[in-house]
Amino acid sequence: MTQITVSAVSHRGTETTEVSDKQLHLRKALSNYYPQSEDRTPPGRPLPHWLCALRDSVAISTAGFRYLDRVARSLRLASIFVVTAMAVWIAAHLAFPKDRRSPIRWVRLSSQSGDLPVPHPESKQQTGSLVADLDGDGISDFVISFRQKPPALVWYRRGDNGWNRYEIEKDFLTVEAGGAAFDIDGDGDLDVVFGADAQNNQVWWWENPYPNYDPNVSWKRHLIKNSGANQHHDQVFGDFKGTGKPQLMFWNQKAEAIFLADIPPNPKKTEPWPYTQIFSGSAGAGSPGAALYAEGAAAFDIDGDGRVDLLAGNCWFKHTGGSSFKPVRVGTIGGRIAAGRFKKDRVAQIVVAPGDGSGPLKLYECRGDPINPNSWAGRDLLGVDMVHGHTLEVGDIDADGHLDIFAAEMAKWTDELREADHPGATAWILYGDGKGNFRQSELVVGHGWHEGRLADLDGDGDIDILNKPYTWMAPRVDVWLNNGTGPRKGHALRTVGH
Ligand SMILES: [Ca+2]
Ligand SMILES: [Ca+2]
Ligand SMILES: [Ca+2]
Ligand SMILES: [Ca+2]
Numbered sequence: 001m002t003q004i005t006v007s008a009v010s011h012r013g014t015e016t017t018e019v020s021d022k023q024l025h026l027r028k029a030l031s032n033y034y035p036q037s038e039d040r041t042p043p044g045r046p047l048p049h050w051l052c053a054l055r056d057s058v059a060i061s062t063a064g065f066r067y068l069d070r071v072a073r074s075l076r077l078a079s080i081f082v083v084t085a086m087a088v089w090i091a092a093h094l095a096f097p098k099d100r101r102s103p104i105r106w107v108r109l110s111s112q113s114g115d116l117p118v119p120h121p122e123s124k125q126q127t128g129s130l131v132a133d134l135d136g137d138g139i140s141d142f143v144i145s146f147r148q149k150p151p152a153l154v155w156y157r158r159g160d161n162g163w164n165r166y167e168i169e170k171d172f173l174t175v176e177a178g179g180a181a182f183d184i185d186g187d188g189d190l191d192v193v194f195g196a197d198a199q200n201n202q203v204w205w206w207e208n209p210y211p212n213y214d215p216n217v218s219w220k221r222h223l224i225k226n227s228g229a230n231q232h233h234d235q236v237f238g239d240f241k242g243t244g245k246p247q248l249m250f251w252n253q254k255a256e257a258i259f260l261a262d263i264p265p266n267p268k269k270t271e272p273w274p275y276t277q278i279f280s281g282s283a284g285a286g287s288p289g290a291a292l293y294a295e296g297a298a299a300f301d302i303d304g305d306g307r308v309d310l311l312a313g314n315c316w317f318k319h320t321g322g323s324s325f326k327p328v329r330v331g332t333i334g335g336r337i338a339a340g341r342f343k344k345d346r347v348a349q350i351v352v353a354p355g356d357g358s359g360p361l362k363l364y365e366c367r368g369d370p371i372n373p374n375s376w377a378g379r380d381l382l383g384v385d386m387v388h389g390h391t392l393e394v395g396d397i398d399a400d401g402h403l404d405i406f407a408a409e410m411a412k413w414t415d416e417l418r419e420a421d422h423p424g425a426t427a428w429i430l431y432g433d434g435k436g437n438f439r440q441s442e443l444v445v446g447h448g449w450h451e452g453r454l455a456d457l458d459g460d461g462d463i464d465i466l467n468k469p470y471t472w473m474a475p476r477v478d479v480w481l482n483n484g485t486g487p488r489k490g491h492a493l494r495t496v497g498h
Contacts, residue, residue, distance in 0.1 A: 004444030138457035195232025229254035238299035336392035391452035411448030448472025461489030
């Protein structure tokens with residue numbers, strides 16, 4: 001059956017449709033009998049019934065063809081849309097199989113494979129890691145501390161194509177986790193602070209010898225504290241008292257206390273420093289699996305009054321005058337603590353990981369007066385408890401303008417066993433959307449993390465990740481480079497909340 005295109009004019013305008021040759025013959029018959037259009041039919045000349053039936057039949061058939069044509073066109077459009085959508089979806093999955101919205105290509109370098117110098121000749125226990133631009137070239141460097149054999153402090157200084165290892169402290173000291181950097185003597189370079197572990201009651205600072213660096217010459221060491229109780233896990237500098245010059249806060253775990261010290265006017269000739277206790281207490285008591293001693297230290301303006309506040313354990317501290325602070329407990333357990341604005345709000349949000357214990361990774365938000373502990377509500381971010389979650393950092397990892405969270409577990413915390421204590425140790429990146437929501441992704445499973453840090457370690461402007469395990473495959477250090485190393489950028493990135 002042939003198809004002929006017929007055009008007709010109606011009140012809806014010109015319409016084009018296809019009719020069969022049989023229908024065309026019928027139309028011709030109609031036009032022969034009565035060549036004028038229906039509207040001009042003179043009154044008094046009725047059409048024969050058989051022709052009326054034929055006319056109606058042709059009209060119905062034409063309308064049916066029009067309808068079928070529209071249905072066919074709609075089906076064609078729908079199928080084109082479905083096929084296009086499927087093609088886009090398949091292409092996106094093939095291009096970014098794990099992380100469609102943030103396709104960061106992480107390049108891991110490790111001392112195990114010779115990409116960086118091995119941190120230590122003997123020590124199996126790597127305690128602290130500190131990120132700071134010690135030589136002032138605009139690129140963050142890092143320091144690792146040890147406590148079993150000398151040397152006690154090692155500095156990784158970034159060169160043109162990698163890192164060179166310098167020994168800041170060649171002697172044997174039992175250095176605890178933590179560390180802080182500040183220009184203590186005011187000569188323009190960052191000096192370094194670390195504290196002793198449970199075997200010693202000392203806290204020290206090392207004088208940066210810029211620009212005279214010798215990999216084999218120790219920096220001059222000064223005493224900050226050499227009495228009282230042992231163990232000093234975590235320190236931070238900040239102008240918490242609003243004096244205009246930052247103070248040093250340090251934990252003293254065996255005293256279950258936090259101390260605050262003004263930097264003395266002549267720090268090179270003042271040993272030890274005067275310091276004041278500003279907090280007594282612990283975190284985690286009564287929570288199964290939680291570490292029974294408090295740790296963690298950070299500085300951030302929590303209540304949005306323009307002044308930096310202290311965070312430690314599971315509290316933030318509101319300065320109330322002089323050396324007095326009101327600790328505001330935001331959560332049940334303590335550990336690693338950080339703060340930032342993961343959503344727009346006058347009051348910052350606080351993140352706590354369990355540190356040297358097990359428990360949830362929680363984001364605390366304030367609904368009311370930030371000085372009232374009852375205003376703070378916590379939200380579990382992972383849905384599973386972290387096992388020895390001793391790494392917690394915040395920063396904009398994918399550079400989309402929204403703050404992200406990096407949290408990771410330890411794989412090994414004992415010396416005795418060859419095998420990992422926690423083989424499934426996981427490192428998570430939680431990408432924030434700027435509205436308080438996070439998209440969870442895993443960087444790696446099966447690596448041991450301890451005091452991992454976010455910083456632009458290669459100076460190309462994006463945030464990289466430092467992993468310094470505690471006893472997992474130690475001595476060892478890994479650097480995870482964000483999309484490898486690109487062209488050098490002018491300024492080193494700082495993480496937020498530290
Ligand atoms: Ca540097
Ligand atoms: Ca200095
Ligand atoms: Ca981000
Ligand atoms: Ca980088």
